[in-house]
Amino acid sequence: MQQISASLKNAAKTSVWTPFNIVAGIIIAVGLVLTVIRFTGGLGAVTNLDHHTPWGLWIGFDLLCGVALAAGGYMTSAACYIFGLKRFHAAVRPAILTAFLGYALVVLALHYDVGRPWRLPYPIFYSQGTSSLLFEVALCVFLYLTVLFVEFTPAALEWLGLKRARNLVVRLVLVLTIFGVILSTLHQSSLGALYLIAPSKLHPLWYSSYLALFFFVSSMFAGLSMVIFESTLSHRFLHHKMDEHHLEQSHGVAISFARAASFIMMGYLFMQMIGLAADNDWHHLTTGWGAWYLLEMIGFVALPAFFFALGSRERNLRLIRWTALWAVLGIVFNRLNVSLVAFNWQLPADQRYFPSWMEVGITLFIVTLGVVAYRFIATRMPILYEHPDYREQQEE
Amino acid sequence: MEQAFFTLQEFMTHTKSVVYLLMAAALIGLPLFWLFLTGRDEKKRTF
Amino acid sequence: MGITRRQLFGWMAAAGAGALAPGVAKAAAGKHFSGYPESFGVLHDITHCIGCRKCEAACNEVNDLPDPDTPFDDLKVLQDKRPLSATAYTVVNRYQFESASEPVYVKTQCNHCLEPACASACFVKALRKDETGAVVYDASLCVGCRYCMIACPFQVPAYEYDKAFTPRVMKCTLCYSRIREGKLPGCVAACPKEALTFGRRDDLIKEAQRRINRNPGQYVDHIYGRFEMGGTSWLYLSPRSFSSLGMREDLGVKAAPEYTSGALAVVPMAVTAGVVLLTGIYAIARRREQIAEDERQAAVAQTRARAEEEMKQKLTEQKKAADKEREAIVNREVEKALKEAEQERAADKPAADDDSGKET
Numbered sequence: 084m085q086q087i088s089a090s091l092k093n094a095a096k097t098s099v100w101t102p103f104n105i106v107a108g109i110i111i112a113v114g115l116v117l118t119v120i121r122f123t124g125g126l127g128a129v130t131n132l133d134h135h136t137p138w139g140l141w142i143g144f145d146l147l148c149g150v151a152l153a154a155g156g157y158m159t160s161a162a163c164y165i166f167g168l169k170r171f172h173a174a175v176r177p178a179i180l181t182a183f184l185g186y187a188l189v190v191l192a193l194h195y196d197v198g199r200p201w202r203l204p205y206p207i208f209y210s211q212g213t214s215s216l217l218f219e220v221a222l223c224v225f226l227y228l229t230v231l232f233v234e235f236t237p238a239a240l241e242w243l244g245l246k247r248a249r250n251l252v253v254r255l256v257l258v259l260t261i262f263g264v265i266l267s268t269l270h271q272s273s274l275g276a277l278y279l280i281a282p283s284k285l286h287p288l289w290y291s292s293y294l295a296l297f298f299f300v301s302s303m304f305a306g307l308s309m310v311i312f313e314s315t316l317s318h319r320f321l322h323h324k325m326d327e328h329h330l331e332q333s334h335g336v337a338i339s340f341a342r343a344a345s346f347i348m349m350g351y352l353f354m355q356m357i358g359l360a361a362d363n364d365w366h367h368l369t370t371g372w373g374a375w376y377l378l379e380m381i382g383f384v385a386l387p388a389f390f391f392a393l394g395s396r397e398r399n400l401r402l403i404r405w406t407a408l409w410a411v412l413g414i415v416f417n418r419l420n421v422s423l424v425a426f427n428w429q430l431p432a433d434q435r436y437f438p439s440w441m442e443v444g445i446t447l448f449i450v451t452l453g454v455v456a457y458r459f460i461a462t463r464m465p466i467l468y469e470h471p472d473y474r475e476q477q478e479e
Numbered sequence: 480m481e482q483a484f485f486t487l488q489e490f491m492t493h494t495k496s497v498v499y500l501l502m503a504a505a506l507i508g509l510p511l512f513w514l515f516l517t518g519r520d521e522k523k524r525t526f
Numbered sequence: 527m528g529i530t531r532r533q534l535f536g537w538m539a540a541a542g543a544g545a546l547a548p549g550v551a552k553a554a555a556g557k558h559f560s561g562y563p564e565s566f567g568v569l570h571d572i573t574h575c576i577g578c579r580k581c582e583a584a585c586n587e588v589n590d591l592p593d594p595d596t597p598f599d600d601l602k603v604l605q606d607k608r609p610l611s612a613t614a615y616t617v618v619n620r621y622q623f624e625s626a627s628e629p630v631y632v633k634t635q636c637n638h639c640l641e642p643a644c645a646s647a648c649f650v651k652a653l654r655k656d657e658t659g660a661v662v663y664d665a666s667l668c669v670g671c672r673y674c675m676i677a678c679p680f681q682v683p684a685y686e687y688d689k690a691f692t693p694r695v696m697k698c699t700l701c702y703s704r705i706r707e708g709k710l711p712g713c714v715a716a717c718p719k720e721a722l723t724f725g726r727r728d729d730l731i732k733e734a735q736r737r738i739n740r741n742p743g744q745y746v747d748h749i750y751g752r753f754e755m756g757g758t759s760w761l762y763l764s765p766r767s768f769s770s771l772g773m774r775e776d777l778g779v780k781a782a783p784e785y786t787s788g789a790l791a792v793v794p795m796a797v798t799a800g801v802v803l804l805t806g807i808y809a810i811a812r813r814r815e816q817i818a819e820d821e822r823q824a825a826v827a828q829t830r831a832r833a834e835e836e837m838k839q840k841l842t843e844q845k846k847a848a849d850k851e852r853e854a855i856v857n858r859e860v861e862k863a864l865k866e867a868e869q870e871r872a873a874d875k876p877a878a879d880d881d882s883g884k885e886t
């Protein structure tokens with residue numbers, strides 16, 4: 084309790100007019116206006132979606148990238164709690180928080196994207212279209228968001244000083260982690276599998292019957308890179324919130340994660356090649372689409388993998404951190420390729436989709452909400468440090 | 480329970496809904512069984 | 527002949543519609559599905575179509591769609607290719623070829639696939655294949671995710687993007703409520719040139735094959751929709767390659783659900799195996815930890831024992847040393863005392879001597 088009042092006092096002391104707050108404030112204000120337009124004028128009022136392209140930026144970026152980048156949550160908690168790699172302990176809470184916020188925002192974005200958002204519970208509670216992969220996605224989002232929420236509550240409960248409730252939840256950690264890992268595995272892969280139904284619309288270089296596997300494997304290194312990248316940001320802006328335990332572990336975490344990511348990326352490259360061979364798609368490589376595909380594979384997978392390897396061999400944190408950003412961009416590139424660039428590739432250029440500024444505005448709005456929420460929580464709750472009352476128990 | 484299906488699509492909707500229910504049963508049942516399995520171990524963290 | 531072929535098929539259909547109701551189901555044999563038996567379809571003979579747009583008008587009327595911007599008898603709209611839209615379930619497009627003076631007209635609408643991709647994709651069962659053959663949409667379930675639009679290989683479903691509260695997916699219904707009443711679909715009834723024939727799909731395929739055989743050179747030897755994407759209820763006959771008329775010929779014959787069945791089949795197994803596997807890994811990790819812990823404890827115990835031993839030894843040694851020292855001290859003291867005593871004695875003697883000498 085003391086802490087809350089202390090942090091409130093702190094907040095009151097520092098000025099509200101920091102550059103961060105101003106920019107975030109503007110984006111949020113614009114976002115609110117666009118929200119009103121969207122929900123009074125329909126999808127057509129703000130988006131460029133049309134008959135040929137029913138899924139635009141909000142699915143391609145907000146859903147696909149959002150979920151891929153939230154993969155850090157299951158990667159770290161699995162490493163720490165299931166595989167028993169206790170030295171990653173300090174990375175778990177920030178990763179869980181990001182995953183939770185990421186998923187919450189994905190769900191928020193879906194409310195903008197679907198035509199009748201108030202019916203979003205239908206697939207789970209009312210009419211189950213079990214033959215659809217989107218059903219699986221819906222089920223996983225719903226369950227995993229619940230799991231993440233429970234996994235996150237210990238931090239909030241510590242902050243609020245509710246010891247008994249907190250200890251009850253902590254006892255569930257293992258079951259939750261196992262559920263979480265399974266659900267997010269499924270979820271990541273089913274997002275790729277969404278496109279399996281449209282072999283005639285997705286370019287053969289990106290379409291593969293292994294699409295689900297590709298999405299899953301790439302989400303692994305996406306999550307790892309995201310944990311590194313995000314800890315870089317936290318180090319820069321929230322350094323004062325970290326305890327020794329966290330600071331001491333975070334270097335080790337970065338190096339091990341870079342190594343893991345690098346290896347998985349190399350594996351992913353081979354898998355992609357096997358995918359090409361399985362469908363005999365080699366001849367597409369010499370076309371313009373092929374060049375684009377190679378740019379993705381070499382520029383955004385092979386090279387980051389190599390620099391991650393260098394960074395972890397030479398224990399060069401700077402290199403690792405920049406490479407993490409690069410790899411994160413690579414994942415965004417991949418997801419946008421599948422959902423927007425290579426989708427509907429058969430259409431003439433003038434019928435292709437390009438997002439309207441208002442779609443971009445809503446996306447920015449949602450991302451900003453996420454950053455603000457992360458900052459709010461990480462500066463108040465025991466995320467980057469361990470709560471003094473629970474230090475002993477946490478070691479368990 | 481002899482049901483007739485005329486399309487693969489219907490067949491899948493039906494079988495998948497049964498399968499999803501079984502999956503839920505596995506998700507809940509297996510951890511509980513693990514509790515039973517390790518119930519006699521030392522008190523310490525048996526889940 | 528007083529009865530046109532179209533009407534004939536229509537009557538047959540009407541007679542058959544009654545038989546649909548009780549659903550005399552032949553049990554699904556094995557895992558092969560050949561669609562609803564005796565379901566209906568429409569054969570579109572492109573060579574007969576004159577692009578009058580009467581079907582568009584009829585469709586608009588029977589489905590209560592909003593009035594179009596330009597009236598249906600205005601044929602100038604044919605200059606541009608029009609996609610299906612939220613206000614038009616069916617559209618006729620004109621294809622002009624340099625090699626031929628006469629243009630070719632093609633009517634498009636939902637093809638009512640035998641294994642509809644859209645229904646397979648819908649996560650609330652808002653789309654389903656009806657026993658009449660129609661793929662039917664239920665707006666009261668639809669969430670508006672538009673995955674059906676992603677899935678449809680023929681780019682059919684349209685969406686009411688401009689509605690804020692009640693947006694629907696819009697597509698041809700095969701007029702299934704009219705079929706159940708024993709009537710023909712609106713567009714079929716309106717067509718003046720027999721370009722559209724309604725009937726049982728099986729019969730339509732035979733009829734189409736007959737036309738191809740009877741009129742060599744007039745048709746390409748392919749019934750579009752017979753096998754495309756697992757087959758569709760709407761079938762097409764064309765005087766030239768279908769791909770030149772904007773119809774994709776690269777779709778393959780695999781039904782849409784077959785593309786996803788693999789991924790879907792993995793899910794429940796992955797979950798169940800995943801729980802077992804992860805719990806196992808956890809148990810092994812814990813066990814290893816336990817062993818490490820035990821070993822550490824054993825090692826600790828051992829060192830402690832060794833230390834104690836050493837301590838004991840040291841103690842005894844010390845004791846011994848102490849004893850020795852004490853002995854030495856005692857000895858020294860004794861010696862000292864003895865020496866002193868001796869000295870004393872020695873000192874006494876001469877003194878005594880002296881004394882005695884003096885005394886004497």
Ligand code: SF4
Pocket residue numbers: 636637638639642643644645661677678679680681682683697
């Ligand atoms: S043509 Fe498209 S909308 Fe019509 S039934 Fe087939 S998949 Fe569904």
Ligand code: SF4
Pocket residue numbers: 647648649650651652653667668669670671672673674675695
């Ligand atoms: S838009 Fe409606 S009908 Fe289409 S898949 Fe989504 S819920 Fe089903």
Ligand code: SF4
Pocket residue numbers: 584585586588589615616635697698699700701711712713714
């Ligand atoms: S079958 Fe009915 S809904 Fe479909 S195009 Fe013809 S008139 Fe329109």
